[in-house]
Amino acid sequence: MSKVEKNDTDLYPGQNLAHLLPPSWKSDVERWFAEDTPSFDWAGFVVGEEEQEAILWGKSGGVLAGVPFFNQIFKHLDCKVEWLLPEGSVIPSDSKTKVALVRGKARHLLLGERVALNTLSRCSGIATVSRRFRDLARAEGWQGVVAGTRKTTPGFRLVEKYGMMVGGVDPHRHDLSSMVMLKDNHIWATGSITNAITAVRRVAGFSLLVNVECQDEAEADEAISAGANIVMLDNITGDGLHTAAKNLKQKWKGKKEFLIETSGGIVEGSLTGRVGPGE
Template structure:
């Protein structure tokens, strides 16, 4: 199978850094404060001599997290010159075991203050981008053209970076938080009493601007959710055969009810079908079928590997 960067995937239509909210730079300040809460003993040793350091990529992956690294070093009075674009392959080989990713310049102690914060952030973000890219490429190679999405199972305090990595990897980040979309799961339904009651309550405040997404444990529940007005139904923890049968049945319902797929009274009726629950790069092929619109999986950002980077100040010649 080709590497995660060799398949022809659509190029981004803009700069992902422009998605970041106005408050994001304060997160960087907090990270730096956490890493050096009092005296900088190592910084005392090296002082503020101007130095140049090379950022090396030492394992296979996809470069992601550029704006975070830029801001980490900017807050410390350093500059970063990138030699690879965000989203590009980091591809060391036995003959070239490390790739020159960027050059960072600034006072020695400031380079070292930012070193570990930057490397940790970029390693994690790039690992998520690489896994996301790999899963997306595999789905396309298998002939499935639906949406691959992450989930909200992100690390508290690090969600912005993890969701950003998904986007750089080419997948859908799914809902960002509880305010992004109304997702009614089993606990909501059990607490309210029924899917219909839960959807009606959600619609009363969500209005037309937010989609309502309902987690369903059976075909009957999916039909109830659609009848109640859900925009998305999630077939959760179905078997592969169950997914195919349920998704096909739901699409056939629309054809039977309207006489034409997805059209009712001249108005397009579109309820997306999502599948989720234990899906991984290794087993997702079983769940891919033309009647499924979205495959969501936390495997692209939970427990995935990192991309290994290092930052090395140029060594001075011995006297």
């Protein structure tokens, strides 16, 4: 077997991320099966109920993620899964690697095969890209947090956010209810950043963070003054980003506590010059 790198989910050392999942997610498995087999399983009729063993192979490099989803899919079919690698392992790209064994009735193995592989592949793919972004940012000297977004696949968000965490990045907010995010259209509709923050604080109270999307340093300054916890410098790059962040920190040092976030146009090739040491 090829050499496999150890688990590297170092944002959560020694912890089982599956423990974060809510009990309600397991009902998604029934929905996935209802979509994939809405009536008769014609081919399953052919193979019958003889006990068989299937091998899960890793054929392309990446971070293994999605173990609890894979397990639950086959548990639903009374199959047993034996993992040969822990979640978070980096599977090499230069050869086939035996990842897990699944035992059960032949028709059940085939019934769950595509649902399980699709879910595991999607989750692992997101973990792999997340790990790559994190490592690129570290190589550039970035000491802050690399985070995901809410731009997830409808109905599949929990799996995708889980993949981000296994990959070693922050999942950011999970939905509209988990943090207040005031974007340009919210600000336009209320007339100003200050008006938007004042209005939302009346209903959100003190326990929710308020994150405000800002187009320049002046907007960020207004947001901080009005009580924003996080200012997102949107689509600002290079020296402009570094200068704005430095000026805001200097102006409000010792007066206001806030975080600076940058978003928009962040791809692997744009990390250089976008982030800087200690910012």
